[in-house]
Structure formats: C-alpha cells, structure tokens
Amino acid sequence: MKRRTFLQLSGMTAAGALLAGCQSKNEKLIPYLIGPDEGVTPGRATYYASSCAFCPAGCGILVRESEGRAKKIEGNPDHPVNRGRLCARGQAVLQELYHPDRLQQPLKRSGARGSGEFTRITWAEGLGLLTAKLKELQQEHSTDGLALLTPQLSGSLATLVTAFMRSFGSSRHVSYELLAPDWLRLADRQTFGQAGLPFYDLAETRYLLSFGADFVENHLSPVQYGNAFGRMRQGRDTVRGHFTYIGGRMSLTCASADRWMPARPGSEGALALGMARLILEEKLHDKSALAANGLRPEELLGRLKPYDLPRVADMTGLAKESIAEVAREFAGTGPSLALAGESVAFQSNGPESVRAIQLLNMLAGSLNRPGGIYPAAAPSGPDNSFTQLMALIESMQAGRIKLALIKGDPVHAIPPATGFQQALDKVPFCVSFATLLDDSALQADLILPDHAALESWGDVEPLAGSRRPLYGLMQPVVMPLHDTRQFGDVLLAAASQLGGAPAAALPQKSWLEFLKGTVAKRVSGKMGEKFEARWVDLLRRGGQFESNRGPDNVYRRASASSLPDPARPRFAGDETQYPLHLQVYPSSAFTDGRGAPFPWLQQLPDPMSCVVWDSWIEINPVTAAGLGISQGDLVEVASPRGSLRLPAVIYPGIRPDLVAIPLGQGHKGGGRYARERGVNPLALLVLVEGSEHQPAWNATRVRLTRVSKSGELVTAGHPQGSYRSDLIGI
Amino acid sequence: MKSSWLIVGLVFAAGLLAVALLLLYSLPLEISDRSPVQPIAFSHKVHAGANGIPCLYCHRYAPVSSSAGIPALADCRACHLFISPDSPEIRKLMAYWDKRAAIPWVRVNTLPDHVYFPHMMHIRAKVDCSVCHGAVATMERIGRTATLKMGWCLGCHRRHKASIDCWTCHI
Numbered sequence: 001m002k003r004r005t006f007l008q009l010s011g012m013t014a015a016g017a018l019l020a021g022c023q024s025k026n027e028k029l030i031p032y033l034i035g036p037d038e039g040v041t042p043g044r045a046t047y048y049a050s051s052c053a054f055c056p057a058g059c060g061i062l063v064r065e066s067e068g069r070a071k072k073i074e075g076n077p078d079h080p081v082n083r084g085r086l087c088a089r090g091q092a093v094l095q096e097l098y099h100p101d102r103l104q105q106p107l108k109r110s111g112a113r114g115s116g117e118f119t120r121i122t123w124a125e126g127l128g129l130l131t132a133k134l135k136e137l138q139q140e141h142s143t144d145g146l147a148l149l150t151p152q153l154s155g156s157l158a159t160l161v162t163a164f165m166r167s168f169g170s171s172r173h174v175s176y177e178l179l180a181p182d183w184l185r186l187a188d189r190q191t192f193g194q195a196g197l198p199f200y201d202l203a204e205t206r207y208l209l210s211f212g213a214d215f216v217e218n219h220l221s222p223v224q225y226g227n228a229f230g231r232m233r234q235g236r237d238t239v240r241g242h243f244t245y246i247g248g249r250m251s252l253t254c255a256s257a258d259r260w261m262p263a264r265p266g267s268e269g270a271l272a273l274g275m276a277r278l279i280l281e282e283k284l285h286d287k288s289a290l291a292a293n294g295l296r297p298e299e300l301l302g303r304l305k306p307y308d309l310p311r312v313a314d315m316t317g318l319a320k321e322s323i324a325e326v327a328r329e330f331a332g333t334g335p336s337l338a339l340a341g342e343s344v345a346f347q348s349n350g351p352e353s354v355r356a357i358q359l360l361n362m363l364a365g366s367l368n369r370p371g372g373i374y375p376a377a378a379p380s381g382p383d384n385s386f387t388q389l390m391a392l393i394e395s396m397q398a399g400r401i402k403l404a405l406i407k408g409d410p411v412h413a414i415p416p417a418t419g420f421q422q423a424l425d426k427v428p429f430c431v432s433f434a435t436l437l438d439d440s441a442l443q444a445d446l447i448l449p450d451h452a453a454l455e456s457w458g459d460v461e462p463l464a465g466s467r468r469p470l471y472g473l474m475q476p477v478v479m480p481l482h483d484t485r486q487f488g489d490v491l492l493a494a495a496s497q498l499g500g501a502p503a504a505a506l507p508q509k510s511w512l513e514f515l516k517g518t519v520a521k522r523v524s525g526k527m528g529e530k531f532e533a534r535w536v537d538l539l540r541r542g543g544q545f546e547s548n549r550g551p552d553n554v555y556r557r558a559s560a561s562s563l564p565d566p567a568r569p570r571f572a573g574d575e576t577q578y579p580l581h582l583q584v585y586p587s588s589a590f591t592d593g594r595g596a597p598f599p600w601l602q603q604l605p606d607p608m609s610c611v612v613w614d615s616w617i618e619i620n621p622v623t624a625a626g627l628g629i630s631q632g633d634l635v636e637v638a639s640p641r642g643s644l645r646l647p648a649v650i651y652p653g654i655r656p657d658l659v660a661i662p663l664g665q666g667h668k669g670g671g672r673y674a675r676e677r678g679v680n681p682l683a684l685l686v687l688v689e690g691s692e693h694q695p696a697w698n699a700t701r702v703r704l705t706r707v708s709k710s711g712e713l714v715t716a717g718h719p720q721g722s723y724r725s726d727l728i729g730i
Numbered sequence: 731m732k733s734s735w736l737i738v739g740l741v742f743a744a745g746l747l748a749v750a751l752l753l754l755y756s757l758p759l760e761i762s763d764r765s766p767v768q769p770i771a772f773s774h775k776v777h778a779g780a781n782g783i784p785c786l787y788c789h790r791y792a793p794v795s796s797s798a799g800i801p802a803l804a805d806c807r808a809c810h811l812f813i814s815p816d817s818p819e820i821r822k823l824m825a826y827w828d829k830r831a832a833i834p835w836v837r838v839n840t841l842p843d844h845v846y847f848p849h850m851m852h853i854r855a856k857v858d859c860s861v862c863h864g865a866v867a868t869m870e871r872i873g874r875t876a877t878l879k880m881g882w883c884l885g886c887h888r889r890h891k892a893s894i895d896c897w898t899c900h901i
Contacts (some may be wrong), residue, residue, distance in 0.1 A: 028837065033801060
C-alpha cells in the first residue's frame with residue numbers, strides 16, 4: 001500500500017468513527033404487558049412513611065415508590081429523632097431489596113458446612129424441618145437445647161421472641177451485639193440506680209466534652225446527634241457551642257471539634273477524675289447539684305487525692321495546662337455536657353471510666369437540665385449480654401445446644417477470641433434467617449430467608465432518641481420480590497405447628513396480626529373498628545411520635561453508688577514485642593459490617609482516609625517512618641492472637657503509639673460486593689475481660705511489619721496531598 | 731519572508747478553528763432518527779385519523795402523570811382479538827403476546843434527564859397534543875415534528891404566559 005492511500009484510508013476511518021460516535025441511538029420505550037391495577041399511575045410516585053431498621057437508632061423514613069418499585073429513601077420530617085435527615089446507611093437500605101444475591105427461597109445444606117452448597121426447598125419442607133427439630137427437643141425433654149441469637153430487638157419482635165422462647169421452655173435467647181450500648185446501661189444502673197440510656201441535649205449545650213463518643217458517625221443515634229450538633233454550633237444567635245474531643249484517634253466527630261486531646265488509650269477515666277479534682281479544688285462545681293446527688297465536696301476531694309494534675313498529665317500524655325484549661329472551661333461554661341464513647345468503654349477499665357465521666361456531669365450540674373443529660377425513654381436492654389453470650393458458647397462447646405436459630409450475622413460480628421465460631425461447629429443443626437448468604441448463613445443447615453426491610457411489617461422503638469416514649473412503625477412498600485417470609489411469621493408458624501404451650505401462647509395467625517395486637521395495647525385501645533382507623537392513621541404518619549405521658553424520669557445519684565476508681569488499663573500482648581495499641585472502630589459506612597453488602601456504601605469514601613472498597617490500617621507518620629512504611633504499602637499486623645495483611649494509610653490524626661482498623665469488611669459471604677473484600681480486624685482481638693465482666697475490645701497490642709509496596713489501596717482523591725498535617729499534628 | 735507565511739498560515743488555521751467551532755455550535759448535532767422504523771408498523775393515521783380514537787384513550791396517563799404512557803400489550807390485544815386479527819402486523823403483535831415479551835417501541839420524542847416535562851400540567855392548561863406532537867392523526871409512521879430545544883419550549887411558555895423560571899423545568 002502506498003503511503004498516500006494509507007493516510008487517506010486512516011483519515012476516512014477516523015472520520016467514520018467520529019460520526020458514528022455522534023449518532024445517538026434512539027432509546028427504547030418498553031410498555032407493560034398487562035397494565036397496572038387501578039390506583040397505580042405510571043410516572044407518579046407514592047410515598048410511604050416507615051422506619052429504618054438498619055441500626056437501633058430507628059429513624060423515621062419516607063420511601064418513594066412508583067410503578068410498584070421502591071425508588072428512594074429520605075428522612076421523615078415529622079419524626080422527632082431524625083427530623084427529615086437520614087444517613088448514607090439508611091439511604092442504602094434500598095440496595096438490600098434489589099441485591100442480586102438475595103436468598104430467594106428456603107435452602108437446605110447439601111455440601112459441607114461453609115462450602116456454600118445448598119439445595120432449594122419449599123417453605124412447607126423448610127418449616128417441616130424446623131418444627132421436626134423443635135419437636136425432637138421437646139420429646140427428649142431438653143428444650144433448653146434450643147438457642148436463639150438475635151441482634152438487640154425492640155418493640156413487638158422482642159415480645160414475640162421472648163414469648164416463643166419462654167413457651168418453648170428455653171432460656172437461651174442471647175442478643176449480643178459488638179457495638180450495643182450495654183456498657184452505658186450498666187454505668188447508668190451503677191451510678192443512678194436505673195437501667196437505661198441517657199438522652200444528651202446536645203443542641204442546647206454550650207460546652208461539649210466527648211470522651212471518644214463518635215456521635216456524628218455511630219454513637220447511639222447518629223443522625224439525631226449530628227443534627228443537634230449543627231444546632232449547637234449554628235442554631236443560636238448568641239452562642240456557638242464549644243466542642244473538645246478526647247481520644248487517641250481523630251474520627252469525623254473529632255475533626256469537627258475545636259480542640260483535640262489525644263489521651264493515651266485507657267487513661268480517659270483518670271483524665272475525667274483529674275478534671276473533677278481540679279474543679280472541686282477551685283470550687284467551680286455546681287454546689288446545689290452536688291448536694292442534690294448526696295455528694296460532699298470535701299469528702300469527694302479526699303477520694304480524688306491520687307488524681308492530681310501532674311500525675312494525670314503523666315498518665316494521659318497531655319499537657320498540664322490544657323487539662324486545667326479544659327476543666328475550667330467545662331465547669332465555667334454552663335450548660336456543659338460530657339459524653340462517653342465506645343473507645344473508652346472497650347478498655348479493661350471501661351466501666352469505671354464511663355462512671356468517672358458521669359461524675360463530671362454531676363459536678364457541672366448537667367443532670368436533668370436543658371443542654372445536659374436526661375434519661376432517655378429507651379426500651380430496656382441487657383446490661384451485659386456478653387456474659388450471656390459466653391455462657392451460651394460454653395454450653396455450645398459442651399454439646400448441650402442441639403438447635404441454634406440465628407438472626408443477624410454473629411459469625412462475622414463476634415470476635416473469634418470468644419470461641420463462638422468453633423463452638424457453633426459443635427451445634428448439630430443451625431437455622432439462619434438471613435436475607436443474603438452471609439457468614440452465618442454459610443454455616444447454617446437450613447436457611448429460611450427473611451423479607452428485606454422494605455417488604456416487612458414491624459415496629460421500632462428508637463434507641464436513646466428522645467426523652468418521651470416514641471414508637472415507629474415499619475410497613476412494606478413493595479410486594480415481596482422473592483419467595484421469602486418474615487422472621488416473625490416463621491416463628492408463629494412454628495409455634496402453631498408445635499401445638500401445646502407455644503401454640504397457646506402465640507395464637508396469632510400472622511406476624512401482622514401479632515404486631516397490630518401489640519400496637520393496640522400500646523395506644524390503649526382494643527382491636528376493632530375504632531382501632532382500624534387509628535392503625536391506618538399511625539401507618540400514614542409512620543408511628544406515634546407524641547405522647548401524653550410526659551418525661552417523668554430524672555437522674556439522681558443512687559446513694560449506694562460507689563465512686564469510680566479506674567484502675568490502670570490492662571492490655572493483651574507484651575509491650576516490647578507488640579509496641580502499638582490497636583483500636584478497632586465502627587466504619588462510618590458499614591458500622592459493624594451490616595452495610596458491607598451494599599455497593600453504595602462500599603463506594604462511599606471514608607470521611608477521613610478517602611478509602612473505598614477496602615480495609616486499611618491508620619498509622620501515624622512518625623511511627624510509619626520508623627518502620628519504613630509509606631502510604632499504600634502492604635503491612636502485616638500481628639497480635640498475640642493472629643495476623644492480618646492490609647494496606648497502610650499514613651494518618652497524622654492518630655497517636656504515634658496507636659493504630660486503628662475500621663470494622664465491617666472481611667466477609668466470607670454477604671453477596672458479591674462484600675465477599676472476600678478487606679479484612680475483619682476482630683480476628684486480631686484478644687479476649688480481655690474488663691471490670692464488671694465487660695469485654696475490652698480495644699485492649700489488644702499489635703506489631704507492624706512492612707510486607708511490600710503493593711497494598712493496592714483505592715482512595716477517592718489524594719488525602720496525602722490535601723491534609724494540613726501542620727494543623728493536626730500531635 | 732518565511733515567517734510571514736507562517737503567520738498567515740497560523741491566522742488561517744485559527745480562523746478555520748473558529749468557523750468549525752461556530753458550526754459545531756449552530757449545526758443540529760442531535761442527529762438521532764426523527765422517524766425511526768418501529769418493530770410493528772403501527773399507524774396513528776388509521777387509529778387516530780380514520781377511526782378517530784381520542785389520544786387519551788390509549789395514552790391514558792397523560793392527564794394524571796408526567797408520562798403519557800403507552801398502552802399495555804394486553805390493551806392492544808383486547809381490541810385486536812376482534813378487529814382485523816389476520817393482518818400481518820397484528821400477527822406480529824400476537825406473536826409478542828405469545829412470547830410474553832413487550833414490544834420494544836423506539837422512542838421518538840425525548841428530552842434530556844435534566845428536564846422535567848409533566849404531561850398532566852400541559853393537558854390541564856388545555857394545550858393540544860398536536861402543539862408538540864404534530865398532526866399525529868395524519869402520520870402513517872410517527873415522527874418528531876418539534877425541535878424540543880429549550881428555545882422552542884420558552885417561546886411557547888412566553889406566548890401562553892407560563893412560568894419561564896429555571897426551576898419550572900429544571901428541578
């Protein structure tokens with residue numbers, strides 16, 4: 001070919017390609033085969049009020065639905081907890097409904113446990129298998145061989161589950177969640193003599209002191225507190241509330257603070273008592289509040305003698321001046337408020353530290369006043385479900401548990417140090433009620449898939465969301481897409497097939513009937529025509545948000561309550577061999593891992609490190625330089641229990657003696673988006689039992705070694721280039 | 731001498747580029763098919779013209795929804811079980827029904843995603859369908875008659891004293 005012809009030809013090809021690219025293809029218009037029912041207008045949306053059940057905060061949601069498909073979730077403006085706001089996790093619940101790997105019908109295990117080989121069965125067969133196993137237990141008179149593992153339930157489902165277990169004759173219902181606020185309920189009981197959770201009036205406070213409570217991302221009711229924080233800062237004309245954050249790692253909450261005090265892990269309680277002593281010494285405390293709580297300043301000061309400023313400064317690694325300054329500001333600026341968070345509670349001295357922080361609130365007179373702390377109208381929950389879990393694991397290992405019913409994903413979310421995963425292997429028959437083939441469902445012998453949240457009936461009592469009793473309803477917004485059944489319906493069906501006591505205790509035909517029964521009791525009406533109208537009204541609003549019952553509960557220190565005295569924290573692992581502290585923290589996208597199956601959340605960049613679709617470990621630049629680690633390197637993290645490999649993020653917002661890994665990744669199942677992605681840092685944790693038999697999940701020490709250059713870290717943006725490390729350096 | 735040629739050449743190239751950009755801006759680049767071939771040769775001329783079926787009989791969602799809607803396959807079939815069931819095009823229709831497959835009609839009138847066009851508001855304002863869709867009753871095969879550009883929308887909105895606020899359409 002001649003040069004000229006070649007050029008001509010290539011020019012023509014290029015022009016042709018260009019023109020073809022410009023040509024926009026006409027779209028297709030696909031009509032219905034059979035038109036929709038009356039009342040459905042294509043192109044016109046219907047909005048349903050419901051409640052979000054992703055986390056226990058229980059925000060109110062509005063779901064936009066058109067042509068029988070749920071399209072978008074937003075916050076319900078009438079709901080007092082979230083006031084129309086909603087977090088990214090709540091919005092992503094839509095992807096649970098449409099997840100391509102959803103379990104579409106009951107499955108029976110056909111391969112080895114964990115192999116993921118199942119055969120499809122019908123609901124009749126599935127329910128038959130379940131009731132056969134239950135009947136077997138009844139015949140052997142070993143009904144205590146039934147164990148039920150659930151997340152911490154609220155509302156009607158809690159009632160149903162309790163009634164089922166009691167009537168069947170088993171006491172082994174364990175509702176353990178890694179991030180559940182058991183520790184806070186325990187502290188409330190010990191200090192104030194009432195089990196419950198606090199409601200922080202963040203919006204009206206003028207000085208906020210957070211001891212590791214990441215209320216913007218995860219703590220208790222994050223949408224509510226994120227919104228209240230905004231009002232605290234900008235909602236008032238005259239004051240802008242001040243915020244000081246105490247904790248070794250800069251979280252998103254911490255990044256919103258005016259002052260960061262990176263105290264040494266486990267020293268937060270001592271810091272709180274040091275501040276308390278300074279406040280008492282300088283007589284800055286609220287005298288009437290102290291008297292009302294039965295505390296005498298002189299006596300208290302005597303007890304706090306060991307927490308003098310130089311010693312506390314030494315323990316925490318903070319400057320004396322800044323501790324004194326914060327203590328004076330906290331006591332001098334009313335109303336002020338101190339919060340305790342998970343990173344403090346998950347130390348060996350956690351429960352004592354949390355009570356020390358409560359003492360600060362008493363000194364500043366923050367109890368029962370605007371801008372302070374009130375008891376929340378939260379549903380009662382367990383003080384220490386961890387001991388229940390450990391007792392269950394022991395019986396599982398001893399072979400006393402014959403049948404385990406699993407709701408949720410404990411195989412992923414319970415640290416292996418408890419021995420739960422091995423103990424589950426000893427249970428001859430496990431039933432899972434998952435919506436996806438998650439880590440726990442992979443271990444199950446029978447899977448009876450639950451509806452997605454947007455196909456479900458239910459009710460929610462928001463956790464620590466309000467001073468007044470609140471009640472949210474969940475209603476299905478679409479017809480079930482697959483051949484699934486709700487967990488409540490399955491329990492009721494099993495009870496009626498069992499006959500005897502369970503059938504007598506649970507005569508309801510369906511979960512909806514059960515739900516309506518409990519709602520009728522709650523709104524103090526009876527089932528009947530009048531209630532039907534009320535029920536429709538409740539569904540239209542999304543629940544009952546006003547209550548004629550006022551907030552009558554107040555906080556007063558129990559006279560029997562002892563003064564907190566946090567011991568020196570204990571850590572697992574020798575300091576010379578394992579020089580660094582490990583903090584595992586709930587990921588802002590997945591919390592404890594329940595959000596990992598949803599690609600929107602995988603794609604959500606972490607607010608501090610910008611990482612997407614992966615796990616990472618945060619290392620201070622000084623520590624990293626000492627170990628020769630740079631951004632994106634693959635590192636090995638070794639603890640006395642095990643080791644993991646993951647990419648490094650060089651993060652100036654963390655103490656040099658601390659490294660942090662987010663929770664939530666490292667699933668074996670959970671659908672195509674979560675499976676085999678990242679690591680589960682729970683595998684590293686050593687079981688350290690803190691005071692009051694509370695687990696100390698942040699008390700493990702680790703060692704880092706650089707493995708290679710290729711950590712394959714994916715970030716949205718380049719945090720290295722944009723950090724003002726001079727602003728946040730320690 | 732040589733440099734002056736270079737300058738002239740550069741000026742010429744710059745001019746050419748400017749003309750090309752101007753052309754790009756002014757020429758109708760939207761070159762999608764104005765009257766595409768449809769999977770079934772449906773004739774609006776027969777239905778709306780000769781038989782005088784009102785538009786809203788089939789496009790029944792136009793007064794209540796943003797989208798006018800195309801009749802469901804079951805609706806077409808309901809009539810054509812009895813009306814000329816043996817014509818070749820109706821046989822095609824029935825074949826789609828037998829396969830339980832929707833007819834992949836090719837879209838003719840389309841707006842970008844950032845424009846919100848509600849049919850119901852225009853029907854309520856008593857704008858005749860033909861203002862935008864042309865004389866459909868005379869078309870054997872449906873075709874686009876309006877440019878559907880923003881200026882065209884604004885012209886009509888101004889004539890009818892309808893709102894020309896940005897947020898009216900771009901929401």
